[in-house]
Amino acid sequence: MSVLRWLLPIMILIASAGGYYVMTQLGDKKEKPPREKNIPSVTITIAREIDHQVTLTSFGEVSSAESTSLSSRVAGVVGPLHPNFVVGGIVNRGEVLFVVEDDDYQAAVIEAEAQLASAKAALIEEKALGDVAARQAKAMSKDKVTSLFLRKPQLLSANARVKSAKAALQRAKRDLENCKILSPFNALVISKSLGAGQFVNRGAQLATLSNVETAEIHLPIAGFDIKHLPAKLQDINVSINAESINGLRAAKVVRNIGIVDSKTRMSGLVVSIEDPYSLLSGEPTLNLGTYATVTLSGKSLEDVFMLRQEALQNSSVWIVNDTNTLEKRSVDVIYQSGEFVYVRGDITDGDKLVITLPDFPQNGMAVNALPSSAQ
CATH class of the missing domain: 1.10.287 (Helix Hairpins)
Structure with a gap:
């Protein structure tokens, strides 16, 4: 009787397991639906062939085209001084600054x-x-x-x-x-070391004057940007802006310094500004020492494609072809400006250019092309 009490639960478990097996093997088998293939999505933009006017930006300090140390060619006692002959004063060409008795x-x-x-x-x-x-x-x-x-x-x-x-x-x-000491040009008085009644010797340095008829800005230009400037410097249009002026000033490139800096590997251009203190015009005054932003017009790039930096990978781009698959194309970078590059190569107007790629792009990979919100 005690043996039967131990065997009964075991027999019940065996019978339950057998019944479950029979039910699962003989029951109606339902086919599982096939797993859908995961197709990655990419963002595209339409490639457009354009002509682009290169614009270069550089920075520099406004400086005088020339400065001179003023001295007396005769010895004697200094008479009255010109009222503008003070540090920071502006004197005109030919004005008498002071007279030696x-x-x-x-x-x-x-x-x-x-x-x-x-x-x-x-x-x-x-x-x-x-x-x-x-x-x-x-x-x-x-x-x-x-x-x-x-x-x-x-x-x-x-x-x-x-x-x-x-x-x-x-x-x-x-x-x-x-005995009459004249200003050699329209000048800003930088320093002065004499006064009325003072005795001066022949050749003694008495003042420093900076020419304000013209001013210059020395601009550093990267080597890869020089090739995008016109061959003739007079063909370069220049505009100058600075926080201290209200508006833009026109200028012109007068010469190439002709030296590549050994440390920065930058070339240099010299920009000339006529009448920086606006003595003869109503343009904004551009003081010496002003740090200015200079914009120069370069060559026109014809038949190029403007792309965002992220669309370019090792001189190649990806497009989505007519079968909605990825295709790799080679391009040459012609010019780079900020977040954009301008290229020519194995792409045509109207191609679907991929901006965002899947993790491991391959030629022939099927993708779902989504238009960029920036289009």
């Missing part, structure tokens, strides 16, 4: 004029004596007539004294003119 130089001119008059009188006298000697020589034998008798050396000496007196008069007049 010229009393002594006026006296020197008078003295030189007197010396010249005396020399001329002596020359006239020597010419007369020479004429007398020539007439006397006619009655004398030729061997007794010498150059000294005819007063030729004396005449040469008198002529030399006249020339020397003329030169002295010219120097005296020049020194008198140099």
